Amino acid sequence: MSDQRFDPSVADGRWQRAWDEAGTFRADSASNKPKSYVLEMFPYPSGRIHVGHVRNYTMGDVLARYKRMTGHEVLHPMGWDAFGMPAENAAMEKGVHPGGWTRANIAHMKSQLKRLGFALDWSRELATCEPEYYGHEQALFLKLYEAGLVYRKESEVNWDPVDMTVLANEQVIDGKGWRSGAVVERCKLSQWFLKITQFAEELLDGLGTLDQWPDKVRLMQENWIGKSRGLQFAFDLSNGERLEVYTTRPDTIFGATFVAVAPDHPIAQQVAAMNCDAAKFIEQVKRGGTTAAELETAEKLGFDTGIGARHPFTGDYLPVFIANFVLMDYGTGAIMAVPGHDQRDFEIATKYGLPIPRVVAASADEADKPFAGEAESGEGVLVNSDFLDGMSVEDAKREVIARIEAEGRGKGQTVWRLRDWGVSRQRYWGTPIPFIHCAKCGIVPVPKDQLPVVLPEDVDFQTPGNPLERHPTWKHTTCPSCGAEANRETDTLDTFVDSSWYFLRFASQPADRPFDPAEVAQWLPVEQYIGGIEHAILHLLYARFWTRALNHLGMIDFAEPFASLFTQGMVTHETYSREEGGREVWFGPEEVTRGKDSATLIADGAPVTIGKVVKMSKSKKNVVDPDAMVDRYGADAVRWFMLSDSPPERDLPWSEAGIEGCGRFVQRLWRLFGTVQPGVSGADQALDRKVAQTVVGAAADIEALSFNKAVARIYELTSAVEKTAPSASRNAAIRTLVLLAAPMMPHLAEEAWTQVGGEGFVADAAWPEVDPALLVEDEVTIAVQVKGKLRDTLTVAKGLAQAELEALALASDKVQRSLDGAPVRKVIVVPDRLVNIVA
RNA sequence: GCGGGCGUGGCGGAAUGGUAGACGCCGGGGACUUAAAAUCCCCUGAGCCUUGCUCGUGUGGGUUCGAGUCCCACCGCCCGCACCA
Numbered sequence: 046m047s048d049q050r051f052d053p054s055v056a057d058g059r060w061q062r063a064w065d066e067a068g069t070f071r072a073d074s075a076s077n078k079p080k081s082y083v084l085e086m087f088p089y090p091s092g093r094i095h096v097g098h099v100r101n102y103t104m105g106d107v108l109a110r111y112k113r114m115t116g117h118e119v120l121h122p123m124g125w126d127a128f129g130m131p132a133e134n135a136a137m138e139k140g141v142h143p144g145g146w147t148r149a150n151i152a153h154m155k156s157q158l159k160r161l162g163f164a165l166d167w168s169r170e171l172a173t174c175e176p177e178y179y180g181h182e183q184a185l186f187l188k189l190y191e192a193g194l195v196y197r198k199e200s201e202v203n204w205d206p207v208d209m210t211v212l213a214n215e216q217v218i219d220g221k222g223w224r225s226g227a228v229v230e231r232c233k234l235s236q237w238f239l240k241i242t243q244f245a246e247e248l249l250d251g252l253g254t255l256d257q258w259p260d261k262v263r264l265m266q267e268n269w270i271g272k273s274r275g276l277q278f279a280f281d282l283s284n285g286e287r288l289e290v291y292t293t294r295p296d297t298i299f300g301a302t303f304v305a306v307a308p309d310h311p312i313a314q315q316v317a318a319m320n321c322d323a324a325k326f327i328e329q330v331k332r333g334g335t336t337a338a339e340l341e342t343a344e345k346l347g348f349d350t351g352i353g354a355r356h357p358f359t360g361d362y363l364p365v366f367i368a369n370f371v372l373m374d375y376g377t378g379a380i381m382a383v384p385g386h387d388q389r390d391f392e393i394a395t396k397y398g399l400p401i402p403r404v405v406a407a408s409a410d411e412a413d414k415p416f417a418g419e420a421e422s423g424e425g426v427l428v429n430s431d432f433l434d435g436m437s438v439e440d441a442k443r444e445v446i447a448r449i450e451a452e453g454r455g456k457g458q459t460v461w462r463l464r465d466w467g468v469s470r471q472r473y474w475g476t477p478i479p480f481i482h483c484a485k486c487g488i489v490p491v492p493k494d495q496l497p498v499v500l501p502e503d504v505d506f507q508t509p510g511n512p513l514e515r516h517p518t519w520k521h522t523t524c525p526s527c528g529a530e531a532n533r534e535t536d537t538l539d540t541f542v543d544s545s546w547y548f549l550r551f552a553s554q555p556a557d558r559p560f561d562p563a564e565v566a567q568w569l570p571v572e573q574y575i576g577g578i579e580h581a582i583l584h585l586l587y588a589r590f591w592t593r594a595l596n597h598l599g600m601i602d603f604a605e606p607f608a609s610l611f612t613q614g615m616v617t618h619e620t621y622s623r624e625e626g627g628r629e630v631w632f633g634p635e636e637v638t639r640g641k642d643s644a645t646l647i648a649d650g651a652p653v654t655i656g657k658v659v660k661m662s663k664s665k666k667n668v669v670d671p672d673a674m675v676d677r678y679g680a681d682a683v684r685w686f687m688l689s690d691s692p693p694e695r696d697l698p699w700s701e702a703g704i705e706g707c708g709r710f711v712q713r714l715w716r717l718f719g720t721v722q723p724g725v726s727g728a729d730q731a732l733d734r735k736v737a738q739t740v741v742g743a744a745a746d747i748e749a750l751s752f753n754k755a756v757a758r759i760y761e762l763t764s765a766v767e768k769t770a771p772s773a774s775r776n777a778a779i780r781t782l783v784l785l786a787a788p789m790m791p792h793l794a795e796e797a798w799t800q801v802g803g804e805g806f807v808a809d810a811a812w813p814e815v816d817p818a819l820l821v822e823d824e825v826t827i828a829v830q831v832k833g834k835l836r837d838t839l840t841v842a843k844g845l846a847q848a849e850l851e852a853l854a855l856a857s858d859k860v861q862r863s864l865d866g867a868p869v870r871k872v873i874v875v876p877d878r879l880v881n882i883v884a
Numbered sequence: 885g886c887g888g889g890c891g892u893g894g895c896g897g898a899a900u901g902g903u904a905g906a907c908g909c910c911g912g913g914g915a916c917u918u919a920a921a922a923u924c925c926c927c928u929g930a931g932c933c934u935u936g937c938u939c940g941u942g943u944g945g946g947u948u949c950g951a952g953u954c955c956c957a958c959c960g961c962c963c964g965c966a967c968c969a
Binding site: 050202211214215265336342388463466470472539581615753754756757832834837862871872873878879 | 902950963
């Protein structure tokens with residue numbers, strides 16, 4: 046046995062079938078073991094699994110298998126985030142139906158996942174594009190509607206005037222449509238919204254309970270929600286009207302030198318109606334995309350309306366500008382501009398020659414210090430500000446709010462950066478929004494007994510625009526309340542809605558309801574959720590909101606869906622390219638031969654440029670096909686590579702050498718597993734200790750998802766066992782190694798399990814127990830430093846007294862030599878760790 | 885632009901404020917072999933006056949007996965920015 050190679054092409058499939066037949070990974074909600082729900086973000090069925098998926102699902106799999114070994118009933122399901130734009134793009138480009146394309150992709154990707162031996166409960170598989178899923182989503186949407194959390198309002202979209210279609214942000218490139226190349230216009234449509242802002246305070250406070258989420262994600266969500274205390278107040282305008290502005294810096298009110306309104310603010314519209322130049326300005330700034338990044342990086346532009354705004358304290362008239370960086374969605378859509386202490390205002394003031402007074406300075410005697418080419422937004426004391434002079438920023442804020450409130454001109458207000466969630470998409474491949482537009486009755490929800498509203502199959506993608514809108518019959522229906530002819534809503538839901546409750550559907554899948562509350566109560570919240578950092582804000586915030594909304598409706602009894610969150614890094618690979626005909630042409634790793642410092646294209650033998658190591662993407666062709674890797678090295682080697690070396694939260698650079706090394710280690714373990722010698726006796730206490738430390742350490746590492754550290758421990762133990770002579774301890778160590786390897790290399794471990802005397806599946810075996818006495822160390826190594834530099838080490842009994850440590854350290858030759866007769870001024874002793882002698 | 889993160893040998897990385905570089909990859913040397921593959925052993929941060937010494941964790945400052953770790957400023961890269969998923 047020991048000189049045979051482990052053959053994954055035989056073993057992998059055998060164990061995968063055996064687990065399937067035994068139903069090993071089916072989650073039993075009737076079990077009385079403690080429950081554990083391990084979930085990875087479900088994939089979009091783009092066509093093929095990529096290495097990033099493999100990494101994500103391997104991490105979840107190790108945890109799920111480990112949890113099983115530590116006595117938990119584990120729910121570890123998989124499904125498909127199956128609605129979305131790529132299916133419609135495929136339909137347009139290849140003439141295939143989005144449904145057929147998506148379902149074929151799912152079938153293929155499922156077979157790819159199966160080959161990796163993931164401990165998934167496939168009986169709970171779901172795809173969001175099936176009416177059995179999205180019908181329940183429609184029912185939930187109507188529940189939210191009844192609860193007053195759904196409404197319609199006008200909102201801007203990217204409009205491609207040539208293709209006559211709404212574009213997603215990613216379809217707008219440099220302000221132009223990706224297919225037509227036409228300059229994109231911003232245009233207003235009446236759309237559906239969810240009142241996530243009603244939960245702003247809750248979502249913010251809830252972050253405090255999520256102590257097993259990464260701080261960075263909580264911080265990002267906190268900033269996204271963006272609670273700020275500010276002042277809303279009115280300026281009297283020279284035209285007799287009043288203008289409400291909102292500011293987070295009322296303390297700087299004496300530094301305001303102009304007032305600015307958003308291009309779609311009523312004042313701006315009013316001016317535009319009478320002034321051609323204003324209208325042109327507004328038209329100009331409304332060109333281009335709608336994203337915040339685009340708006341904020343665009344050149345700051347302003348248009349002086351000629352209107353004046355009377356300063357509430359000085360009585361001076363400030364010019365009112367229309368400015369492209371003022372957002373209609375935030376605050377009142379109008380601001381007081383303080384160029385000295387806001388960078389955007391600074392740029393406008395510089396451009397249009399407006400004064401830039403200083404009203405905050407480091408100290409009172411710096412009141413006239415000039416600005417160094419940019420605004421200063423830091424702390425300090427108020428200067429040049431009348432009754433505020435000498436106050437801190439915080440005190441001045443309070444004072445201004447109090448005075449404005451006393452005058453009845455405005456009031457202190459909490460404003461949120463978070464906006465309501467627009468869920469309307471003018472697209473086919475999504476969940477139909479279950480409403481009917483009736484000329485008489487207005488907007489009427491589809492009655493529950495008529496759900497699901499099913500997407501039509503016969504759709505045409507050869508003409509641009511929304512196929513639901515153009516479909517000859519689908520939208521024509523009758524009004525549920527008056528029976529007259531009426532139209533179905535042709536918008537579909539944002540796919541983030543699909544992913545906002547799928548984790549509930551995994552827990553139970555009744556046909557007549559979205560989920561069974563009792564089953565959901567058993568499994569939820571998800572004990573460990575794992576996915577990419579790119580979802581830190583939107584998906585995770587929407588899922589939290591949806592969960593809280595259902596909680597308010599009394600449908601579930603918890604408020605947060607994911608108790609613990611882990612965000613993994615990306616899988617990256619270097620890129621290969623060449624200039625051809627003035628543009629960069631990319632080549633895949635399988636198309637080139639990699640030398641030490643160079644690479645050549647196999648096709649023509651000529652060199653290619655080795656580019657940066659970046660996230661694997663189709664456009665740069667730096668992708669590695671997991672199937673090919675499984676073919677060559679087996680599932681366990683691929684899994685092991687995913688876990689080795691890189692800490693899981695960081696990016697993992699794919700390397701051919703790395704995966705080869707993993708393949709070798711699988712064989713090395715296999716050889717070691719074959720060296721168990723029955724009938725050998727004798728203990729090896731050093732090995733017993735090493736085994737005990739490894740078991741405890743690896744368990745802690747896996748629970749912390751520090752798989753790279755668990756991997757390093759297994760390497761160490763493997764080397765240690767290899768070096769020892771046969772003994773009962775050695776046999777036991779090998780058996781333990783099989784168990785330690787089981788979550789990570791399940792096929793190899795199953796294959797070896799019976800050899801080392803195991804029964805049944807190793808997947809069902811218990812995690813090894815450890816004698817705590819073996820973990821107690823009796824000797825420690827002490828670092829001896831002189832002035833903070835290491836000069837010697839001492840091996841002493843653990844717990845040795847400070848005075849003795851000090852004496853031993855001073856007795857060291859090396860210490861005496863580096864002291865070189867200098868008098869000892871101070872000695873710092875950290876028991877069991879180090880002695881630092883300061884001379 | 886704004887918000888968040890990361891930066892340690894040739895490479896991936898390890899290190900409760902306490903021995904920097906565990907573990908792996910690559911590379912070098914050796915053993916075994918007719919030979920190769922496979923496997924095993926040893927070496928592998930840089931430099932030097934090599935019983936050892938000096939330098940060294942993106943850059944520049946600071947706190948501390950002691951800083952990869954804490955603080956300040958900067959540089960570079962990555963993620964997100966509400967219609968990509």
